[in-house]
Amino acid sequence: MNPETPLRLLLGPQRPVINLDSAVARSGIGDGPIGVLSAAWQEAEGDIDALQRVLKNPLSDLFLYQKAEQLFAADKSLHEAYRERQERLKEQQRLYRMRLRQLTIAARSILSTDGEPAVVAAERRHAISQLRALDQHHLRRIGKIHSRFDSLVNVDSNSLFADHVAELQEQLSHFETVLLTGGNVVVLINRLRLFGLDRLLREKNIIGWSAGAMVLCDRIVLFHDKLPQGRRDAEILGHGTGILPGIVLLPDAAGRLRMKDPLRISLFDRRFSPSICMTLDNGSLLLFAGETLRDSVAAKRMTRNGKFRRVRAA
Amino acid sequence: MNPLLRKLVRKSAADSAEVDALMREMDFPLVDDTDVTFVFRGTADAVYLRCWISGLDTTRPFQALPGTELWATTIELPKGSRIEYKLEVEANGKKELILDPLNDVVAHDPFGANSVCQASGYERPEWTLHDTNSHEGSLHNRHVESEVFRGSREVQVYLPATFRENRRYPLLIVHDGVDYLHYADLKVVLDNLIHRLEIPSLVVALIQSPDRLKEYGADDRHARFLVEEVLPFMNDAYPLVDAADARCVMGASFGGVAALHAAWRYPEHFGALLLQSGSFAFSDIGGHHRGPVFDPVVRFMNEFREHSGRPVGRIFMSCGVYESLIYENRSLVPHLQSKGVDLRFEEARDAHNWQNWRDRLRIGLSWLMPGPAWLVYE
Helix, strand or coil, rough: CCCCCEEEEEEEECCCCCHHHHHHHHHCCCCCEEEEECCHHHCCCCCHHHHHCCCCEEEECCHHHHHHHHHHCCHHHHHHEEEEEHHHHHHHHHHHHHHHHHHHCCCHHHHHHCCCCCHHHHHHHHHHHHHHHHHHHHHHHHHHHHHHHHHHHHHHHHHHHHHHHHHHHHHHHHHEEEEEEECCCHHHHHHHHHCCCHHHHHHCEEECCCCCHHCCEEEEEEEEEECCHHHHEEEEEEECCCCECHHHEEEEEHHHHHCCCCCHHHHHHHCCCCCCCEECCCCCEEEECEEEEEEEEEEEECCCCCEEEECCCC | CCCHHHHHHHHHHHHHHHHHHHHHHHCEEEECCEEEEEEEEEECEEEEEEECCCCCCEEEEEEECCCCCCEEEEEEEECCEEEEEEEEECCCCCEEEEECCCCCCEEEECEEEECCCCCCCCCCCCCCCCCCCCCCEEEEEEEEEEEECEEEEEEEEEECCCCCCCCCECCCECCCCCHHHCCCCHHHHHHHHCCCHHHHHEEEEECCCHHHHHHHHCCCCHHHHHHHHHHHHHHHHHCCCHHHHHEEEECCCCCHHHHHHHHHHCCCCCCCCEEEEECCCCCCCCCCCHHHHHHHCCCCCHHHHHHCCCCCCEEEEEECCCCHHHHHHHHHHHHHHHHCCCCEEEECCCCCHHHHHHHCCHHHHHCCCCCCHHEECC
């Protein structure tokens, strides 16, 4: 049960204002049943009563998080391999962060310095290229860690695993549309990847808010400038599902980013270019048909000069 | 003279009702950049400003302003400061300590209340105020049967709003926990920081001693109570992460000593300490001058400074610069760092009081126990 050209409806946080209902109505997704992936809520997965009160469409949660927990409880060796992978990923992220800090400081200094324009421009380009090279290196390292884990996991040799995958495939076949909630983006992408849903979702209409939208990108970028300990450099977590390549999604940018720091925004934009960095604040909406932008409400994109401009559909 | 005070003095000569009206519009004490003027209006033989700020006289006389019922005194207070004080009014041969009648800002502590002077630049952090968006955690009264103290000890337990039995939580143990709730708004702070994902959802054991100056003063019985009785009780009753890294102990003043002492006596049981204005008195040679209640503390601190080892991996320390303990706290920082402790130290323009400790909770807790804000996009 798949649409001809799948729609991707991307939203910001659903607090304080909920625009999920109006966005679905506006998107043309229709009022058919929707499969919900609320794994990003972790233990609260499946608490979709409030969601059901908002949407007319009948909702069913696929309990991805719970399935993974059952699997880990039943298969200790799989759980051990999974934990080992997570430890390696954390270590890789820690080392990446150390190098990123120094390159970011250097790039900010170069971007803010005056001097002979031609000389400075060349150094700026190189400073950005170093950041991009580090990001690429990090993605490769992350990819290797995932590949190692994937090679250890054999779905067919584990009956519970095979049952869960088959059940998910069967469940998904009943839905033209899948909804991915916001929440913990690491948990969500890990669970999607574990059960191979990153591939299965591609043919479906997808509604995703916040973390649920981020996982559709080809790279998941973590960011927060307003933590109690101060700002952190934006980090690549790893590959997303790649369903919407070429964009970096920034949910709750108004709450998390120092949007009036042009140097920071400019660096952000240049580092992830040619991908377009788009904000998804509360009340905003982006609608893609396939990979083509069809509609946009209150979403903004970063610009090279460190500002924001509205995202407009062609 | 403060310009507002000058205006008051001028009006006082003419019309008392006009002075009343004028005073109702003013915020006392009068803050003019770094000059703070305290005002008293009434009949008295003498008026004094009483505050317990290291570096300032504990008693400062007010000047009577001729031809008026006004008394005033001005002190210089650096920006961002917050001090607590009382007025001492002498009349008819009697002295009385009172809250400043012109100042509504009051701080409470176990001994009563003080008036609060907020200097230019101080603002109460908004995360210490009730936020209707934050889901409220719950408090539960539990009792630990203690062999160490031969009786039942009450422990209040804070559970986060989203508490679920099927999840594992880190544990925070708070000395003077009930006082932290009453005087440092700890529950509001926990609710807010958890809601903002700045700290993880956690379980908090709030312990309170009936004889804190004895039991918190580096008393081995208390360390045993904490590790051999409170910890097992909490582990049995609640789903906790069973790892030292997921356990933090905090305390202020003597509570800070108790936390450090317990972690030192029982290494490998705790991963982090939050120590606020710890009473870390020591003597390099000879005695000390802080009174007999500090004797066991000084003995412990002297021994600790000789053989501290690395009691835990991470420590957050804070202390007010207007308290005499600032010197002891400062001296502990390089010592612990040299032992490999990942330590962060924050000084505040404040003194030995609960609101100072309240205002440092966010930075301390979020540093020791960072929440998932970085990974959660709701």
